[in-house]
Amino acid sequence: MDARGRSLLYVAARAADPAAVKRALILVNAETASARTASGKTALFAAARGGCREIVEILAKRADADPNARANDGRTALWTACYHGHVEAARVLVQHGADPSIPDASGRTPLLAACAAGSGTCARFLLSGACDMPRRVDAEVKEASAGCSPLFAACVDGDVSTVTSLLCAGAKVDAENKHGRTPLMAAAMCAHADVVLALMCRGADPNRADEGGETALHLAA
Incomplete structure (x- = not known):
């Protein structure tokens, strides 16, 4: 040793x-x-x-x-x-x-870790039939101190394939983080147009405002 x-x-x-x-x-x-x-x-x-x-x-x-x-x-x-x-x-x-459901001390699961690190292949594996993951991921909307969901993290990263997989698994398209921001706002802020389109096609609300009163359009400007 x-x-x-x-x-x-x-x-x-x-x-x-x-x-x-x-x-x-x-x-x-x-x-x-x-x-x-x-x-x-x-x-x-x-x-x-x-x-x-x-x-x-x-x-x-x-x-x-x-x-x-x-x-x-x-x-x-x-x-x-x-x-x-x-x-x-x-x-x-x-x-x-x-x-795959065991979180770290801050409440972040392997799925959130993969999405936050830009490891889309791992995230999609966890969401696949190969894993006994719950089909709903809503419970991970606000993960302890992390304050965001796997969907929010994937939108920041701009991984449209993982975003689509998360939505198909049951992630709420308009789930807010601790600042009242939605995945659509995150994608707009990071200029990920393909992710914005994917979220809008799933019914994301472009008029929703965060705690500061800003919408996705304001944040994209």
């Missing part, structure tokens, strides 16, 4: 080096996949961050691995993979029992 509590296995997984991971599992007999760093992360977290599907598979299938273990910040390996855009790692984790 180093000063930060990172094991040989953790470092190898973080480096996305399958051969080194296999050596670590053989050479360090006392070490298990559930060993944690000072920040509460296991080697599976490191593998999710590195994004190597093979390493995630090696670690996730071990009997001592917990795919839903939470670090000190409440994040899971799946949350980490989705935030960093590693859809294949996310797919393996879900196959091994990772729960």
Whole structure:
């Protein structure tokens, strides 16, 4: 272990080096996949961050691995993979029992993490039939301190494919964030014309005003 509590296995997984991971599992007999760093992360977290599907598979299938273990910040390996855009790692984790509904300490789910980070492929995977996600995502409208929904985050990013997927999954088109702003306002502010069109086609209200009295048209100017 180093000063930060990172094991040989953790470092190898973080480096996305399958051969080194296999050596670590053989050479360090006392070490298990559930060993944690000072920040509460296991080697599976490191593998999710590195994004190597093979390493995630090696670690996730071990009997001592917990795919839903939470670090000190409440994040899971799946949350980490989705935030960093590693859809294949996310797919393996879900196959091994990772729960896509577990939020971090601030209430942000893997879906919101993916949308906020611009990881559209991960967001769409979470919304697909491959995941046992609720078909309604309205509950994520105001996620604790995050104050916005996955739809709002996707509109800021300008990802029209993810916006469409979220709307099809039940996201409210006019759901407000903590400042009274809607996804349409976010798309207009960021000049994402295709997203604005997609929202308008779904019935977004262009005359709705935020807490400062500004509409999407005002914010786009």
